[in-house]
Amino acid sequence: MTHRSTDALPLPHSFYARGAERVARALLGQVVVSTIGGARTVGRIVEAEAYVGPHDDASHAAERVGRTMRNDAMFGSPGIAYVYRIYGAHWCLNVVTDRAEYPAAVLIRALEPLEGQDVMRARRSVVRSERDLCSGPGKLAQALGITGSLNAHSLDTAPLWIVEGPRVPARRVVTCTRVGVTRAHDWPLRFYERGNPHVSRW
DNA sequence: TCGAAGATTGTCT
DNA sequence: GACAATCTTCGAG
Numbered sequence: 001m002t003h004r005s006t007d008a009l010p011l012p013h014s015f016y017a018r019g020a021e022r023v024a025r026a027l028l029g030q031v032v033v034s035t036i037g038g039a040r041t042v043g044r045i046v047e048a049e050a051y052v053g054p055h056d057d058a059s060h061a062a063e064r065v066g067r068t069m070r071n072d073a074m075f076g077s078p079g080i081a082y083v084y085r086i087y088g089a090h091w092c093l094n095v096v097t098d099r100a101e102y103p104a105a106v107l108i109r110a111l112e113p114l115e116g117q118d119v120m121r122a123r124r125s126v127v128r129s130e131r132d133l134c135s136g137p138g139k140l141a142q143a144l145g146i147t148g149s150l151n152a153h154s155l156d157t158a159p160l161w162i163v164e165g166p167r168v169p170a171r172r173v174v175t176c177t178r179v180g181v182t183r184a185h186d187w188p189l190r191f192y193e194r195g196n197p198h199v200s201r202w
Numbered sequence: 203t204c205g206a207a208g209a210t211t212g213t214c215t
Numbered sequence: 216g217a218c219a220a221t222c223t224t225c226g227a228g
Binding site for chain 2: 058086092125179
């Protein structure tokens with residue numbers, strides 16, 4: 001079998017040990033690999049949002065909130081996952097960034113499916129087209145089988161890790177405001193690949 | 203112990 | 216395009 005990009009080594013710890021805004025931008029084009037439940041599902045990151053620190057009022061770990069049981073993983077080491085449940089129905093996958101004891105993270109908002117589309121389709125109850133598989137934070141978590149049990153999981157080992165993928169040229173990266181947040185909604189901390197049909201929302 | 207709010211999605215009009 | 220579903224978390228009483 002020929003070499004696949006998904007056989008590459010996981011991204012190093014140093015990749016995540018930077019400000020969330022830089023990590024969010026750098027995550028575009030990287031590849032998420034899941035072997036949860038024994039099935040391999042792979043997707044390329046095409047959309048991400050940064051939650052940059054305690055001064056970010058839209059963050060779950062904003063200063064007015066402080067450290068709680070829910071956001072505890074955000075205070076952990078860079079490179080671990082922060083998985084939370086939203087609206088009582090959906091899981092969302094974040095990557096913890098910056099440094100330990102400092103709450104910053106990047107929300108993975110959309111993937112372009114690369115492998116295991118049949119498994120994704122089986123996990124996702126309602127799918128009209130391939131674009132519906134991973135075009136949203138709750139959707140991609142369901143498609144990859146991600147649940148709260150992966151909170152604080154280190155993203156350099158099975159069953160969920162991130163490897164280097166094809167780089168996205170700067171001219172194809174769009175920067176805009178975050179989606180769905182009710183505070184600090186005008187901060188330009190959302191990044192996505194221009195023209196990619198798997199982005200959650202234009 | 204209770205009540206309000208939420209980094210979304212799916213369905214209906 | 217608008218709105219309900221659904222339940223965990225957190226702050227107040």
